[in-house]
Amino acid sequence: MKALSTTLSRYNAWANARLYAAMATLAPETLAAPSAVNFGSVIAIANHLVLADRLWLHRFTGQGEPVPSVDAVPYPALAALSAARLVEEARAEAFCRDLDATRLGGTLTYVTTDGRPMALPLALCLHHFFNHQTHHRGQIHGLLGAYGVKAADIDLLGFERETATCAGLAG
Numbered sequence: 001m002k003a004l005s006t007t008l009s010r011y012n013a014w015a016n017a018r019l020y021a022a023m024a025t026l027a028p029e030t031l032a033a034p035s036a037v038n039f040g041s042v043i044a045i046a047n048h049l050v051l052a053d054r055l056w057l058h059r060f061t062g063q064g065e066p067v068p069s070v071d072a073v074p075y076p077a078l079a080a081l082s083a084a085r086l087v088e089e090a091r092a093e094a095f096c097r098d099l100d101a102t103r104l105g106g107t108l109t110y111v112t113t114d115g116r117p118m119a120l121p122l123a124l125c126l127h128h129f130f131n132h133q134t135h136h137r138g139q140i141h142g143l144l145g146a147y148g149v150k151a152a153d154i155d156l157l158g159f160e161r162e163t164a165t166c167a168g169l170a171g
Contacts, residue, residue, distance in 0.1 A: 001104050001123060005096040007165055008130045013089040014163065015154040019137055020046075020082050022144050022151035030147055031078060038136070039071065042143050046081055047073045049136050053088040056129045059110040060095055060122075069113060092129075 023031060023042060031043040039045045048070050055067035075081035108122040137154060144151045159165070 002096065002099045002101070005099060005104075005126055005130075006093065009089070009093040009096045010163070010165060011156055011159045012092065012130065012133050013086075014159050015133075015137055016085055016089065018152040018154050019140055019144075020078070020085065022149050023078060023140070025149055026144070026147060028077070032076065033147075035143060037139050037143065042140055042147075043076060043078070043081065044073050045136050045140050045143075046085070047075055049133060050075065050081065050084045050088055052132060053092065053129070055113070056125070057088065057091050057095060059108060059125070060129075061091075064091070067113075096126075 023046070026042070028043075032041050035041055037045065039048045051067050051070040051072065051074070054064060055070060058064045058066055075084055104123055104126075106122050107119050108125045109117070109119045111117055141151050141154060
């Protein structure tokens, strides 16, 4: 599980780099253009992902500033958003790399953004963390296509074919 989580953190960084390269081909007005998708625009979805990662990493590690809302757009410019994205990716990889079996088998106790106390298996929360990224990256990928940008594939097996990092996960 630790090796898989570390691989998924590296995959997230790889997929985000490809997606951000495609996003960089659009004008800032297009990135911020209103859409019927969650959070309202490409740039807003990407901000949501940074904030949600920051929120979960705070829950996992107790480090960093608490995130009161994942609906804000603190990084309206792609360059600043890209820099924030890289910080959270480094934090995620470090967290996964430092995990041990006891912690992975434990419970994560936290308070939701609406104030409810929660206690869930850490492994489930970690899977949610990665699945959430994949879900919203798919939305961004689709919007890029609607704006005429053929973004590079960002699926997990494409990452494996390109990097061959999963070979050590067997058995």
